Amino acid sequence: MKLFIGNKAYSSWSMRGWLACKQSGLPFEEVVVPLYSDEWDRRREGNEFAPGGGKVPILWDGEDCVIWDSLAIIEYLNEKTDNKLFWPDDVHARAMARSMAAEMHSSYAALRRECTMNIRRIYPDAKIGPEAQADVARILQIWAEARARFGGLGGGDGDFLFGAFGAVDIMFAPVVTRFISYSIPVPPFAAAYMKAVIEHRFVQDWIASAQEEEWVIDQYEIAPEG
Ligand SMILES: N[C@@H](CCC(=O)N[C@@H](CS)C(=O)NCC(=O)O)C(=O)O
DSSP states (O other), X not given: OEEEXXXXXXXXXXXXXXXXXXXXXXXXXXXXXXXXXXXXXHHHHSTTTGGGTTOSOEEEETXXXXXXXXXXXXXXXXXXXXXXXXXXSSHHHHHHHHHHHHHHHHOOHHHHHHSOOOTXXXXXXXXXXXXXXXXXHHHHHHHXXXXXXXXXXGGOOSSOTTSSOOHHHHHHHHHHHHHHHTTOOOOHHHHHHHHHHHHSHHHHHHHHHHHHOOOOOGGGSOOOBX
């Protein structure tokens, strides 16, 4: 498999696609194409980016199978690994997990607009507007519900929302890094969950690579002012 992604410092959807590939345990080649660079423009004109409308992540499995869009990549890799590694076994937990992943995929526009992902930065005094604050409140609410109902799944004594690291954590990992970058206050259960996500080895690998990148995109380096 071959996964095309953007900058690890900035590209949140790429992070999800990449974490999904890591979670699958299947071998894949990663190709980082820095967003809005000359190489980016060149690649976008080529056949490899075309199926996804020129966006990343885009996953090729051989020459005939292409999956674009982070959630579709998760579902494809879930099927390819016999439905064992991404979603909870319990049907009610799985229903909630899928709802949360879908909500993450389709929502929180204000948070995403105001607090663009920048893994290399921490803004201690970031001020976010009321709509982004509402997004944060909603995310904390569904994290709390999942944690209360399904946190102990599989006898898990960790701090993940559904017992073990999976699709929901992959979808929310760039939210966790945003909450840290923009110093968003969170209750203790959420801090514990965020720590579990950040300390996961795949997330650590991604962050380490992001720290080493030298590309800078000015528009993603601005702290929000509410
Ligand atoms: N819904 C898509 C979003 C993909 C997306 O917007 N990717 C961004 C990078 S984070 C991108 O390629 N932006 C470049 C552009 O829109 O020109 C997904 O889930 O993968």
